[in-house]
Amino acid sequence: MPFAQTTGHTRWTFADLAELLAKASPPRSGDALAGLAAQSLEEHAAARMALADLPLRALLDEPVVPYEADEVTRLICDGHDAGAFAPVASMTVGDFREFLLEPSTTGETLAALAPGLTPEMAAAVSKIMRNQDLIAVARKRRVVTRFRNTLGQAGVMSVRLQPNHPTDDPAGVTAAILDGLLYGCGDAVIGINPAGDSLAALGDLVRLVDEVIRRFEIPTQGCVLGHVSSTIELIERGAPVDLVFQSIAGTEGANASFGVNLALLREGRDAALSMKRGTVGDNVMYFETGQGSALSADAHHGVDQQTLEARAYAVARAFEPLLVNTVVGFIGPEYLFDGKQIIRAGLEDHFCGKLLGAPMGCDICHTNHAEADQDDLDSLLTLLAAAGVNFVMGVPGGDDVMLGYQSTSFHDALYAREVFGLRRAPEFEAWLARMALTGADGRLAQAAAGHPLLAAF
Amino acid sequence: MAAPPDPWRRLAALTPARIGLGRAGTALPTREVLALGLAHARARDAVHLPLDVAAVSARIAALGLEAAQVESAAADRSTYLRRPDLGRRLSHAARAGLAPVPCDLALVVADGLSSAAVHAQAAATIAALMPHAAAAGWSIGPVVVVTQARVALGDEIGEALRARAVAVLIGERPGLSTPDSLGIYLTHAPRVGRTDAERNCISNIQPRGLSPEQAAHRLAWLLREALRRGLSGVALKDESDLIAATAPPPVLS
Numbered sequence: 209m210p211f212a213q214t215t216g217h218t219r220w221t222f223a224d225l226a227e228l229l230a231k232a233s234p235p236r237s238g239d240a241l242a243g244l245a246a247q248s249l250e251e252h253a254a255a256r257m258a259l260a261d262l263p264l265r266a267l268l269d270e271p272v273v274p275y276e277a278d279e280v281t282r283l284i285c286d287g288h289d290a291g292a293f294a295p296v297a298s299m300t301v302g303d304f305r306e307f308l309l310e311p312s313t314t315g316e317t318l319a320a321l322a323p324g325l326t327p328e329m330a331a332a333v334s335k336i337m338r339n340q341d342l343i344a345v346a347r348k349r350r351v352v353t354r355f356r357n358t359l360g361q362a363g364v365m366s367v368r369l370q371p372n373h374p375t376d377d378p379a380g381v382t383a384a385i386l387d388g389l390l391y392g393c394g395d396a397v398i399g400i401n402p403a404g405d406s407l408a409a410l411g412d413l414v415r416l417v418d419e420v421i422r423r424f425e426i427p428t429q430g431c432v433l434g435h436v437s438s439t440i441e442l443i444e445r446g447a448p449v450d451l452v453f454q455s456i457a458g459t460e461g462a463n464a465s466f467g468v469n470l471a472l473l474r475e476g477r478d479a480a481l482s483m484k485r486g487t488v489g490d491n492v493m494y495f496e497t498g499q500g501s502a503l504s505a506d507a508h509h510g511v512d513q514q515t516l517e518a519r520a521y522a523v524a525r526a527f528e529p530l531l532v533n534t535v536v537g538f539i540g541p542e543y544l545f546d547g548k549q550i551i552r553a554g555l556e557d558h559f560c561g562k563l564l565g566a567p568m569g570c571d572i573c574h575t576n577h578a579e580a581d582q583d584d585l586d587s588l589l590t591l592l593a594a595a596g597v598n599f600v601m602g603v604p605g606g607d608d609v610m611l612g613y614q615s616t617s618f619h620d621a622l623y624a625r626e627v628f629g630l631r632r633a634p635e636f637e638a639w640l641a642r643m644a645l646t647g648a649d650g651r652l653a654q655a656a657a658g659h660p661l662l663a664a665f
Numbered sequence: 666m667a668a669p670p671d672p673w674r675r676l677a678a679l680t681p682a683r684i685g686l687g688r689a690g691t692a693l694p695t696r697e698v699l700a701l702g703l704a705h706a707r708a709r710d711a712v713h714l715p716l717d718v719a720a721v722s723a724r725i726a727a728l729g730l731e732a733a734q735v736e737s738a739a740a741d742r743s744t745y746l747r748r749p750d751l752g753r754r755l756s757h758a759a760r761a762g763l764a765p766v767p768c769d770l771a772l773v774v775a776d777g778l779s780s781a782a783v784h785a786q787a788a789a790t791i792a793a794l795m796p797h798a799a800a801a802g803w804s805i806g807p808v809v810v811v812t813q814a815r816v817a818l819g820d821e822i823g824e825a826l827r828a829r830a831v832a833v834l835i836g837e838r839p840g841l842s843t844p845d846s847l848g849i850y851l852t853h854a855p856r857v858g859r860t861d862a863e864r865n866c867i868s869n870i871q872p873r874g875l876s877p878e879q880a881a882h883r884l885a886w887l888l889r890e891a892l893r894r895g896l897s898g899v900a901l902k903d904e905s906d907l908i909a910a911t912a913p914p915p916v917l918s
Contacts (some may be wrong), residue, residue, distance in 0.1 A: 237747060241747065241748065241749070241750070371682070372682070373680055373681075373682065374681065374843070374846075374869040374871070374873055374874035374875075375869065375874050375875060377679070377680070379679045379680075380679045380680030380681075380682070381680075382679075383676040383677070383679040383680050383682075383684055384680055384682045384684055386673065386676060387671075387673065387676065387682075387684035387685060390671070390673065403868060403869050403874070404867075404883075404903060405865075405866070405902070405903055406902060406903040406904050406905065407902050407904060408904065435899055437899060438902065441902075464860065464862070465860040465861055465862055466861075466862060467862035467898065467899035504749070505860065505861075540746075540838070541746055541747065542746065542747055542748065542749050545747075575838050576705065576708035576709055576711075576712060576838065576839045576840070576841070577709075577712045577746060577778055577838060577839075581705065582701070582705075603682075604680075604682040604683045604684045604686075605682070605683025605684075605686055605693070605697065605701065606683075606701070607682070607683050607701065607704070607840065607841040607842060608840065609680070609681045609682050609683075609840060609841075609842045609843060609873075610869065611840070612837055612838050612839060612840030612841075612843055612846060613838065613840065614705070614841060617693075619686075619688060619691060619692055619693050622688075622691035623691050623692065625691075626690075626691050652691075655671070655672065655673075656672060657672035657673065662672075662673050662676075665676070
């Protein structure tokens, strides 16, 4: 169905919903690369006006990726809860933005609404929201998940401790884990990106993390970010796997490029559940996403990258994950060109994920070929901390020596805690106090060289 | 009074990661802020360093291999950074110039995002692979040196050469501590349209990561299995470390 909008003496037309959404999307290099972006700023403004007048229901009735061709669309449509949608069913996208911003629309309202919302609705409304809107609405919505601790509560921000090493050297990985723990990080997960993808190497890392967690009785979980099929095989071989990881995207084709489909993800979740290793809950999946992956896989169906990213959260929420991480600047400048685009995308992803009910964290990062630097990461960290992000990364010195990109550091997490008074997951916070790593005020204590964590190594 | 490193600074000898840095309040000490700034500047510069095609080709020729020079459809660095699609395709002239040379393995040496990595590691890695190839009896096609290239360009080159498999040796995106890290992507039965799930990757070939010999050992294992099973990618798990990474088999004279 075509759409039209008049601005002054110009009449703009948009052939279908996908074109309208793409041209209403804030400017970014990936949409330009795909040939989907608005050709002028006025066309972009006109598209936003037309989108604001669109009934929310139209986004349900006209899938942007065909139902027959895509299992993600089928997941979204077949899983839609009409009853939950009813309170907003008669609204336009513009009305919906205003409804979200009303103080009477609370976190409980949003939680009840989530099963009635599709990712296309979340993406559409985000395109007519300013950065402050994305923060103000997202901070109302807490998505709480549990495995060995409780993540996502109000006033809590957690950190994934990311102790990567260029050759998966056990001593090197362990040293970085200790550094992170001594800086009070690691409550979201101790999560390693392996350099090699051999089963033997993955199994060694799984056992290494498990040993650290058991030895010091740390109320957290471990994860080695290998392919879901490898992790299933590790579980079959008896490796002590806590969480099953997988990168996912918003179309069937893009998921295929990652070597996964929904059935394989279900198999992964079942395998993790069979381990029964969670002590306070059974959220066992860890997903990573990022705008641009569908275009990168040539599986975008003419849909803009931000809308497809929101569809990845619809995939994620179906598996009740512990953690969903948008790795916002990792993909490179051809998708998010500079600091401004990375910051906007991080806020959009966090908002859309939370609205849909995903426990959103963010790898606030950039590659060294993007037009961005540490000041941009500081800005996005500050904005996401204000927005109530569930977790961020903790990389030693912000420099990942395996993946070759820059993210947030253990120090950066301390900064955000200080500025916003944010606490750690309660079980982990108690452990830090017990280990005398934090003082009575919750701040980091000055750890001595003879601390038990260090004495063991 | 500069902020001291952390009491566990000794652990930093175990990893190139930036640990035990110390802190000023919650922030990094001044020396670390400045050191990070310098490393970022070097990484940014590495992205824009042009590949020395002549020097790389000469070192490959010295191994007794034929080297061919081609370029992708991305005309310059700025286009390359914004248009990955052009970096995955050969230029018209390059495509016309590639004649079939049926072989077991085609080698592609590509600048990617770090020419420094190619300058430092590519020829040494190919040299380390040669004894494995000789022992297995693999035929190696001409080594194609290509500029402004992305990984998937290997599919078009491998298909044009009619190679059974293609290995792309490519400069990885520069990290702060690692501006010169090389990666290898192996694809069985290369043809345009292969996805990343159909490739096996060996990454972090650099002075503080994998040595050229270790990388060649893994590549040889993966190639042997890829040719035997007729596939590459997620269905082929790298279990090369189950076999001791000893010295490569002696070359029969």
